[in-house]
Amino acid sequence: MDRVKRDILIAKADIDKRVQELADVISRDYEGKELVVIGILKGAFVFMADLIRSLRVPCMIDFVRLASYGTGTVSSGSIMITKDIETPIRGRDVLVVEDIVDTGLSLSFLVDRLKERDPQSLKVCVFLDKKERRKVPFEAEYVGFDIPDHFVVGYGLDFNEMYRFLPDVCVIKE
Ligand code: XMP
Numbered sequence: 105m106d107r108v109k110r111d112i113l114i115a116k117a118d119i120d121k122r123v124q125e126l127a128d129v130i131s132r133d134y135e136g137k138e139l140v141v142i143g144i145l146k147g148a149f150v151f152m153a154d155l156i157r158s159l160r161v162p163c164m165i166d167f168v169r170l171a172s173y174g175t176g177t178v179s180s181g182s183i184m185i186t187k188d189i190e191t192p193i194r195g196r197d198v199l200v201v202e203d204i205v206d207t208g209l210s211l212s213f214l215v216d217r218l219k220e221r222d223p224q225s226l227k228v229c230v231f232l233d234k235k236e237r238r239k240v241p242f243e244a245e246y247v248g249f250d251i252p253d254h255f256v257v258g259y260g261l262d263f264n265e266m267y268r269f270l271p272d273v274c275v276i277k278e
Pocket residue numbers: 147179202203204205206207208209210211254255256257261262263
């Protein structure tokens with residue numbers, strides 16, 4: 105299990121502090137409202153679980169799953185929804201939660217699809233942002249940490265489905 109060498113990039117204590125800060129800003133922005141929080145499976149589930157428990161606005165939650173056809177860790181640009189949300193979002197305030205934005209292809213695709221359903225508002229909260237990797241312009245309204253172009257695991261993020269359980273964000277060496 106531990107054959108892959110890794111270094112801690114963001115420690116659990118710093119993650120906890122930042123998630124609380126994000127939740128405070130979001131709670132202020134949506135004061136008096138009710139959110140539909142949509143997580144992108146699987147990577148966002150840990151971040152989303154922590155975030156919603158720190159919010160001071162009521163929320164419903166739902167999940168989507170996306171598939172991108174390409175090789176390995178690189179998004180190809182051809183994306184589809186393989187599991188849709190089951191919650192109607194017309195007229196609702198929607199917050200999409202994602203683990204990481206890289207090329208921007210997945211989130212720009214999903215945001216376009218969800219906007220077709222006429223939500224009252226739609227914003228995106230990402231835990232990590234690799235800004236230098238963008239292939240399409242995309243900016244999330246809420247960003248946990250900007251990180252350099254390293255492949256990271258932990259706190260929901262995986263390498264071949266491993267390491268999602270790690271409490272810290274780590275960089276795979278090798
Ligand atoms: P885009 O479409 O923005 O894709 O290129 C974002 C998705 O790519 C995956 N991704 C990563 N997953 N460590 C991971 O575990 C990483 O460093 C990483 N970079 C991108 C991830 O699935 C995300 O949803």
